[in-house]
Amino acid sequence: xxxxxxxxxxxxxxxxxxxxxxxxxxxxxxxxxxxxxxxxxxxxxxxxxxxxxxxxxxxxxxxxxxxxxxxxxxxxxxxxxxxxxxxxxx
Numbered sequence: 001x002x003x004x005x006x007x008x009x010x011x012x013x014x015x016x017x018x019x020x021x022x023x024x025x026x027x028x029x030x031x032x033x034x035x036x037x038x039x040x041x042x043x044x045x046x047x048x049x050x051x052x053x054x055x056x057x058x059x060x061x062x063x064x065x066x067x068x069x070x071x072x073x074x075x076x077x078x079x080x081x082x083x084x085x086x087x088x089x090x
Contacts, residue, residue: 047090048066048089049062049068049088049090050089051065052064053088055083057072057073058071058074
C-alpha cells in the first residue's frame with residue numbers, strides 16, 4: 001500500500017503547470033511597419049583632407065580637398081576620428 005501512495009506523489013510532481021503554453025501553440029507573429037527607423041547618429045558628413053595637408057591612405061596619397069572615408073584607412077573609423085582631431089581632416 002505504501003508503494004502506491006509514493007507513486008501518486010511522484011506523478012503529481014511530474015505534471016506541468018496548466019498555465020504554460022503548449023508546444024503546438026505558436027505565438028503570433030509581430031507585424032512591424034515598413035518604415036525604416038530614424039538614424040541615431042546625424043547624417044554622415046563628407047570629410048575631406050584639410051587645405052595645405054596631405055594624407056597617406058590605402059588609396060595612396062590624398063591631397064587637399066579630396067574626400068576621405070573610413071575604408072581609406074586600415075584603422076577604419078578610429079583612424080579617421082584621430083585625423084579629424086589633429087586637424088588633418090575637416
